[in-house]
Amino acid sequence: MQKDSISESVIRRLPRYYRFLSELEHTGTERTSSRELAKQLGLTASQIRQDLNCFGEFGQQGYGYNVAALRRQLELIIGLNRTRAAIIVGAGNLGKVIAANIDFAAYGFRLSGIFDIDHELCGKEIAGFMVKHMDELEAFCKEVHPLVAVLCIPQEAAQETADRLTALGVSGFWNFSHCDLDADRSRVQVENVHLGDSLMTLSFRMSKD
Amino acid sequence: MQKDSISESVIRRLPRYYRFLSELEHTGTERTSSRELAKQLGLTASQIRQDLNCFGEFGQQGYGYNVAALRRQLELIIGLNRTRAAIIVGAGNLGKVIAANIDFAAYGFRLSGIFDIDHELCGKEIAGFMVKHMDELEAFCKEVHPLVAVLCIPQEAAQETADRLTALGVSGFWNFSHCDLDADRSRVQVENVHLGDSLMTLSFRMSKD
DNA sequence: TAGATTGTTAATCGATTAACAATC
DNA sequence: TAGATTGTTAATCGATTAACAATC
Numbered sequence: 001m002q003k004d005s006i007s008e009s010v011i012r013r014l015p016r017y018y019r020f021l022s023e024l025e026h027t028g029t030e031r032t033s034s035r036e037l038a039k040q041l042g043l044t045a046s047q048i049r050q051d052l053n054c055f056g057e058f059g060q061q062g063y064g065y066n067v068a069a070l071r072r073q074l075e076l077i078i079g080l081n082r083t084r085a086a087i088i089v090g091a092g093n094l095g096k097v098i099a100a101n102i103d104f105a106a107y108g109f110r111l112s113g114i115f116d117i118d119h120e121l122c123g124k125e126i127a128g129f130m131v132k133h134m135d136e137l138e139a140f141c142k143e144v145h146p147l148v149a150v151l152c153i154p155q156e157a158a159q160e161t162a163d164r165l166t167a168l169g170v171s172g173f174w175n176f177s178h179c180d181l182d183a184d185r186s187r188v189q190v191e192n193v194h195l196g197d198s199l200m201t202l203s204f205r206m207s208k209d
Numbered sequence: 210m211q212k213d214s215i216s217e218s219v220i221r222r223l224p225r226y227y228r229f230l231s232e233l234e235h236t237g238t239e240r241t242s243s244r245e246l247a248k249q250l251g252l253t254a255s256q257i258r259q260d261l262n263c264f265g266e267f268g269q270q271g272y273g274y275n276v277a278a279l280r281r282q283l284e285l286i287i288g289l290n291r292t293r294a295a296i297i298v299g300a301g302n303l304g305k306v307i308a309a310n311i312d313f314a315a316y317g318f319r320l321s322g323i324f325d326i327d328h329e330l331c332g333k334e335i336a337g338f339m340v341k342h343m344d345e346l347e348a349f350c351k352e353v354h355p356l357v358a359v360l361c362i363p364q365e366a367a368q369e370t371a372d373r374l375t376a377l378g379v380s381g382f383w384n385f386s387h388c389d390l391d392a393d394r395s396r397v398q399v400e401n402v403h404l405g406d407s408l409m410t411l412s413f414r415m416s417k418d
Numbered sequence: 419t420a421g422a423t424t425g426t427t428a429a430t431c432g433a434t435t436a437a438c439a440a441t442c
Numbered sequence: 443t444a445g446a447t448t449g450t451t452a453a454t455c456g457a458t459t460a461a462c463a464a465t466c
Contacts, residue, residue, distance in 0.1 A: 002417075009433070011413055015406035016389070033447065041389075045447090046435050053449060061448040062442040078409050079416030093306045101302055102404065108412040147415065172415045174408060180225070180250075191411040193404065195311065197224035199383060200287050202400040203317040204220055206356065206381045207288030208211075218457070242423065254423090255459050262425060270424040271466040 002055050002077075010051050014078055016041060017051070021071035033064035082108040084172075085144055089161060090152030091116035091124075091131045094176055098150055099127035112144050117157075141168040148172040155179045211264050211286075219260050223287055225250060226260070230280035242273035291317040293381075294353055298370060299361030300325040300333075300340045303385055307359055308336035321353050326366075350377040357381040364388045 020041060024032060034045040034052075041048075052058055052070075055077050059065045075081055086109040088095050095114065104111045114129045115137060116122060122133045132140065140146075149170045151158055158177035165173075172189045175181055181190050229250060233241060243254040243261075250257075261267055261279075264286050268274045284290055295318040297304050304323065313320045323338045324346060325331060331342045341349065349355075358379045360367055367386035374382075381398045384390055390399050 006417075007433070011410050012406075014413060015403070015409040018409065019387075019406070035447080044435060046437095047433090049447095049449065050434080057449065059448050060442060061440065062446045064447060077413070077416075079412045080409070082412070082416065084412075084415065093310055097302045097306045098404075102408065104408075107405065107408040108416075109408070148411070172411055174411055178228075189411060189414040191407055191414070193402070193407055194224070195307075195402065196316065197221075197228070198400055198402055199311065199313075199316045199318070200224040200227065200289070201220050202357070202381055202383055202398060203288045203291070203293075204223060204286070205398040205400075206293065207286075207291065207317075208215075216457070244423080253459060255461095256457090258423095258425065259458080266425065268424050269466060270464070271422045273423060 006054055010054060013043075013051055014074065017048075018071065018074040018078060018080075021067055021074060024067045025071050029067050031064050032067055032070075034059070036064075078108070080106065080108045083110045084108060084148055085110055085112040085146040086148040086150060087111075087113040087115060087140075087144075087146045088150045088152060089115050089134075089165070091118070091121045091126060092152060095150070095152035096126050098152065098176075099129065109148060112146060113140055115140075137164070138168065141165075141170075145169055148174065150174045150176070152176050215263055219263060222252075222260055223283065226257075227280065227283040227287060227289075230276055230283060233276045234280050238276050240273050241276055241279075243268070245273075287317070289315065289317045292319045293317060293357055294319055294321040294355040295357040295359060296320075296322040296324060296349075296353075296355045297359045297361060298324050298343075298374070300327070300330045300335060301361060304359075304361035305335050307361060307385075308338065318357060321355060322349055324349075346373070347377065350374075350379075354378055357383065359383045359385070361385050 020037065034048040037048050038045040056073070058070050058073050086104060088099055088111065091114050099111065099114055111127070111129070114126055114131050115134050116131050117134045119133065121131050124131050147170060149165045151161065151173055153161060155178050158175070158179050159182060162173060162181050162183060166183065166188055171187060173181060173183070173191070175190055175192045178194060178196055180192065183190055229246070243257045246257050247254040265282070267279050267282050295313055297308055297320065300323050308320065308323055320336070320338070323335055323340050324343050325340050326343045328342065330340050333340050356379060358374045360370065360382055362370060364387045367384070367388050368391060371382060371390050371392060375392065375397055380396060382390060382392070382400070384399055384401045387403060387405055389401065392399055
């Protein structure tokens with residue numbers, strides 16, 4: 001069904017498709033077409049059909065796509081129906097915001113713990129979780145087996161912590177540290193959120209004009 | 210000097226080059242080569258030379274690149290030496306974290322105000338700024354002329370607010386709202402930070418294995 | 419001079435777009 | 443049936459990689 005390797009470009013577009021179809025479904029739209037989607041998303045109809053056909057045949061000639069069905073398919077493709085345990089490492093400002101504002105369940109995850117090295121923070125409650133000390137990490141992972149770690153720690157500690165977590169069975173990192181993690185990409189998935197890099201691209205594009 | 214149009218792929222790599230060269234400079238490294246950079250960054254030497262030559266000739270045959278000089282060039286290329294006024298719109302959790310944690314000056318910006326529609330939040334201090342009410346936006350912009358707005362507001366309010374800000378002379382948006390802004394890309398630059406999309410790509414990549 | 423590494427041109431690869439037969 | 447729109451193959455375009463003369 002699914003092509004062997006999906007290009008990074010396609011992967012980056014999948015969430016947009018899902019997001020837009022969710023909106024369409026929400027407004028009660030029943031059917032759509034690659035032409036209509038393309039127009040709304042600023043892509044070409046060809047591209048959308050090519051992208052979707054990496055995963056299967058979801059449309060019908062002469063009709064187009066059923067919005068609800070296609071959204072559901074994308075949900076399964078992206079894996080949003082799963083419930084992987086996730087932990088947040090680093091309970092500073094950023095960790096707190098993520099704990100409180102990200103609807104993990106909507107993305108196929110279940111927040112199951114928050115850790116920090118600062119003894120001051122431990123025991124405090126964030127988003128319904130009592131912050132645990134990093135000393136408890138091994139015992140916790142042995143019990144809960146989190147698959148994903150959200151890294152909200154300083155750059156200096158990131159690599160070491162990632163290695164420690166990998167050894168404990170974590171195979172996915174949502175990395176907010178300002179560094180590129182060194183990891184075996186065949187076994188571990190890393191999604192970087194480099195806010196500084198993001199702001200730099202804005203700076204660059206505004207400098208050209 | 211600079212090629213007419215720089216591809217999105219190149220733009221995304223520039224911050225990584227800058228970041229890595231800053232590290233090298235910090236550790237006292239004097240010279241490097243495209244080969245060495247490529248090895249460290251997981252790219253090819255060809256690609257790095259092609260990328261840099263979009264902007265000029267910064268190396269020397271037989272020697273390579275001077276780390277400090279190349280870093281400085283990238284700083285200028287990305288525009289980090291500038292000081293564009295920026296405002297944060299939305300003083301909720303996310304707005305607060307960004308105000309407190311992002312070193313705007315390091316990226317060519319200067320934070321100059323924080324706004325919210327919630328009267329409760331107005332007057333409170335965040336990162337040294339007194340939160341202003343959105344009613345004061347027009348008067349403020351007339352005086353300070355911010356070029357950039359960081360949107361930390363709900364999806365529903367994003368488009369309307371962006372339009373309002375565009376009319377007030379804002380030409381760059383760092384958009385944390387979970388929606389794709391509709392803007393005239395020839396006059397306005399938009400950099401989206403879609404955390405949901407980011408987490409979905411992680412979900413997708415973890416689902417394959 | 420010999421070795422190293424650039425800047426740049428040419429070749430390759432992959433992604434996007436166009437075209438169209440299949441079919442609802 | 444006629445019109446619409448898919449899935450898919452072929453053509454195009456752009457980005458990455460390889461090769462190499464120039465030169466430090």
